[in-house]
Each structure stands twice: as structure tokens, then as C-alpha cells.
Amino acid sequence: MRIAVIGTGYVGLVTGACFADHGHTVIGVDREREKIQRLNRGEVTIYEVGLPDLLARNLGRTLSFTTDTDEAVSASEIVFITVGTPQGEEGEADMSYVVEAASGIAAAINAYKIIVNKSTMPVGSTRLVDRVIREKAEGEEFDVISNPEFLREGTAVRDFMNPDRIVIGTGSQKAAGIMAELYRPLNAPLFITDPASAEMIKYASNAFLATKVSFINAIANICEATGADVKEVAMGMGYDHRIGFEFLRSGPGFGGSCFPKDCQALIEIARNSGYHFHLLEGVMQVNQEQIKLTAGKVERRLGGLEGRQVAAWGLAFKPNTDDVRDSPALEIISLLSAGGARVLAYDPQAMENARASLPGLECAGSALEAATGADILLILTDWDEFKMQDFRKVAEAMKGCDVLDARNCLDPLALRRLGFNYEGIGR
Numbered sequence: 229m230r231i232a233v234i235g236t237g238y239v240g241l242v243t244g245a246c247f248a249d250h251g252h253t254v255i256g257v258d259r260e261r262e263k264i265q266r267l268n269r270g271e272v273t274i275y276e277v278g279l280p281d282l283l284a285r286n287l288g289r290t291l292s293f294t295t296d297t298d299e300a301v302s303a304s305e306i307v308f309i310t311v312g313t314p315q316g317e318e319g320e321a322d323m324s325y326v327v328e329a330a331s332g333i334a335a336a337i338n339a340y341k342i343i344v345n346k347s348t349m350p351v352g353s354t355r356l357v358d359r360v361i362r363e364k365a366e367g368e369e370f371d372v373i374s375n376p377e378f379l380r381e382g383t384a385v386r387d388f389m390n391p392d393r394i395v396i397g398t399g400s401q402k403a404a405g406i407m408a409e410l411y412r413p414l415n416a417p418l419f420i421t422d423p424a425s426a427e428m429i430k431y432a433s434n435a436f437l438a439t440k441v442s443f444i445n446a447i448a449n450i451c452e453a454t455g456a457d458v459k460e461v462a463m464g465m466g467y468d469h470r471i472g473f474e475f476l477r478s479g480p481g482f483g484g485s486c487f488p489k490d491c492q493a494l495i496e497i498a499r500n501s502g503y504h505f506h507l508l509e510g511v512m513q514v515n516q517e518q519i520k521l522t523a524g525k526v527e528r529r530l531g532g533l534e535g536r537q538v539a540a541w542g543l544a545f546k547p548n549t550d551d552v553r554d555s556p557a558l559e560i561i562s563l564l565s566a567g568g569a570r571v572l573a574y575d576p577q578a579m580e581n582a583r584a585s586l587p588g589l590e591c592a593g594s595a596l597e598a599a600t601g602a603d604i605l606l607i608l609t610d611w612d613e614f615k616m617q618d619f620r621k622v623a624e625a626m627k628g629c630d631v632l633d634a635r636n637c638l639d640p641l642a643l644r645r646l647g648f649n650y651e652g653i654g655r
């Protein structure tokens with residue numbers, strides 16, 4: 229099939245590269261000229277395992293990139309919209325990039341096309357995109373459908389190629405049939421529903437997962453106060469198949485480009501429909517408190533922040549990505565710096581993006597260098613690289629011996645044996 233993907237960020241680039249690898253002809257479009265130039269040179273613009281191979285294998289064969297929406301859309305029968313839908317001023321999803329993309333598509337329609345809303349968009353967006361295109365492309369034949377994406381950064385290629393399910397929201401049998409054919413090689417359950425339900429499935433799924441995270445963080449705080457260990461508690465809960473093991477890891481709060489903004493957008497969707505989503509507001513509040521609580525733990529351990537040095541390991545919102553959007557690590561570092569601490573940070577992939585969002589951030593060339601002279605070691609992202617450090621050397625390099633493992637990813641006994649004062653979350 230001939231496919232255009234509008235927006236070559238985390239979702240668009242992975243989507244395009246994966247379909248190209250299946251043998252489809254894919255043109256990726258982005259408004260950022262420099263990004264397109266880099267991609268056409270074969271440079272991968274984001275850190276994502278497996279993506280460099282896909283690009284190397286398919287670029288110039290089934291995969292190409294352009295800034296010209298017109299060229300890409302007119303050459304394609306399926307057009308994916310994968311532009312950003314960031315948080316707007318009132319918490320709602322900002323649809324301006326989607327509307328701009330839809331207008332660009334409308335100008336280029338020349339034969340039947342399926343326009344696929346893959347970005348996370350509020351309920352009603354399939355109708356909105358249909359309206360925007362119809363106004364400008366009167367008389368043209370097309371279907372706008374919803375097909376939300378569930379991949380996770382860090383495992384995006386694997387997730388895209390092995391999804392738990394594929395959700396298609398459309399009333400058009402023709403579009404559903406073509407999409408079923410497109411996704412057939414993935415061999416995943418195909419759930420075809422109406423557009424509004426498809427749109428809600430994405431928000432409800434993210435909000436539910438965020439709820440699990442805040443729930444276990446709240447339990448972690450009670451564990452700390454009562455002498456239970458949240459890791460044991462989560463394990464014991466997870467054996468119940470109705471609960472499951474996933475997303476029951478306590479930490480410094482959830483972040484990333486999706487959970488915070490999607491929860492906030494769902495709260496707004498609910499408000500606009502006359503429902504007050506108290507539960508989800510609570511989830512967001514627990515998350516904000518968790519971020520502050522983590523910074524507060526550092527302050528408590530050090531007996532004040534003024535003049536103290538903190539080694540912050542991890543800046544990305546999760547391991548195996550360079551994405552720092554809404555990363556709790558950055559918020560915690562800001563709180564510590566505001567309190568008078570000197571923070572020296574290290575992340576295997578996310579330092580460039582972190583410096584761009586947190587000007588003045590001091591970064592080290594290695595985990596060990598960040599720890600040198602530090603009063604406390606703070607683990608903010610559970611990269612494997614941190615778990616595999618030689619902690620004997622870390623102990624020698626540090627000035628103090630406190631470790632706050634905000635990801636519960638290190639071995640408390642091993643660290644205590646080396647003389648560290650280990651503290652986790654909820655343990």
C-alpha cells in the first residue's frame with residue numbers, strides 16, 4: 229500500500245519505519261525541515277531501540293521523507309496523522325497541529341483516501357478532521373477513521389510490531405477492510421468499533437494505567453509509615469490475575485509525553501460533558517505530591533539542601549528513551565536546585581534534551597563522574613547502566629554515603645553491605 233505519515237516524531241517515525249519494513253511505500257512528512265534533512269541522510273532523530281536498523285534497511289527503498297504534505301498525500305491511499313496533541317492552556321488537548329495537518333491533507337486529496345487519526349485526540353476528533361477536510365475538499369471521496377496508538381517509548385518498535393490489540397474506529401466497511409489488510413501481518417486482535425469509542429479507549433487506557441501508578445505510590449507511602457515493603461506488597465497483589473503485575477512499581481511519580489497530558493485532557497473531556505472526574509483528579513494530585521515527596525526525602529536525608537551536592541542519575545521519564553517531556557526527574561532536580569543544592573546529573577541518552585528544557589542543568593560525562601564529591605546519590609530513571617555500576621567505586625568517589633533509590637531498582641542489601649545508607653520508595 230502507499231502510505232503517508234504526517235508528523236515524524238516518536239509515533240510517526242516508528243509507524244512509518246515499521247510499515248516500510250512490511251514492504252509498503254511510506255512517505256514521512258514533517259514541518260521541521262532540519263528533521264527531514266537528517267532523516268533523509270539516514271540519521272535517526274530519536275533514541276529508540278531497533279529504529280536505526282529499520283531506517284538503514286528501508287530508507288531510499290520503501291521509505292522516504294519530505295516537508296511537502298501535498299506530494300506525500302497525493303501519492304498515498306492511507307494518510308496517518310501523527311502530529312503532537314500537547315496540553316492546551318486549560319488542560320485540554322491542543323488540536324491546532326491536527327487541524328493544520330488536516331487542512332494540508334484536504335488541499336492534496338485527488339482520489340479516495342483513508343485519513344487515520346493515530347495521534348491521541350479527544351472524543352469527536354474524527355468528526356472534526358472530517359469536517360476540516362470536507363470544507364476544503366468538497367466532492368472528494370475519503371474516510372476519516374480513528375486508530376489510536378499504544379506503543380511505549382523505549383520499546384516502541386517492538387510494541388508497534390507486537391501490539392496487544394489494534395483499535396479501529398469507523399463506520400466505513402471499506403476503510404475497516406483496508407485497515408484490517410494493512411495490519412494483518414501483525415497478527416493481533418483487531419477491535420473495530422465506532423470512532424467515539426475508539427477515541428475514548430485511548431484516554432481511558434492511559435488514565436487507568438496512570439491510576440495504577442498513583443495507587444501503588446499511595447500504598448508505598450502507607451507502607452513506609454507502617455513498616456511494610458511496597459515491592460513485596462505489589463508482588464503479592466500481582467499474582468491475582470484480576471490485578472496483574474504491570475504498572476505496580478512505586479517511584480517518583482509518572483511522567484512522559486502522554487500520561488500527564490492525557491489524564492488532564494480526559495478530565496477536561498469529562499468536565500465539558502458535565503461529569504466531574506474526581507477520581508482522575510486524585511490520581512494527578514497523588515502524582516504531584518509524589519514528585520514533591522521525593523525531593524523532600526533528599527532534603528530530609530541531607531538535613532537541608534543549601535550547599536549540598538546531589539548526584540542525579542537519570543533524566544528521561546523512563547529508561548531506553550531520550551524523551552524528557554514531563555519527566556519527574558527534571559521537576560525534582562528543579563526543586564532541589566531551588567532549595568540551594570548543586571545537582572550534577574547524568575543520563576545515558578537524555579542529557580541533550582534535558583539541557584534544552586532545563587537551561588543551566590549541569591551534566592557529567594558518566595554516572596561515576598556525577599557521583600564524584602556528592603553528598604547523596606539519587607536514582608531517578610532505572611536505566612540498566614545504573615544497576616550495573618561498580619558501587620565500590622561509587623562509594624569511594626562520593627563524599628557522603630546516602631542513596632535515595634526513587635525507582636527501587638537497586639539491591640538494598642548489597643548497597644548497605646558497602647556502607648551506603650540506602651533508602652527506596654515505600655520500603
Ligand SMILES: NC(=O)c1ccc[n+]([C@@H]2O[C@H](COP(=O)([O-])OP(=O)(O)OC[C@H]3O[C@@H](n4cnc5c(N)ncnc54)[C@H](O)[C@@H]3O)[C@@H](O)[C@H]2O)c1
Nearest residue numbers: 235237238239258259311312313325328329347348377381
Ligand atoms: N510518544 C508516545 O509514546 C506516544 C504513544 C502513543 C500515542 N502518542 C500520541 O501520538 C501523538 C504524537 O506523539 P509524539 O510523541 O510522536 O509527538 P512528537 O512531538 O514526537 O512528534 C510530532 C511531530 O509532528 C510534527 N508536526 C506537527 N505539526 C505538523 C504538521 N502540520 N505537518 C507535519 N508535521 C507536523 C512535529 O514537527 C513533530 O516532529 C500525540 O498525540 C501523542 O499523544 C504518543
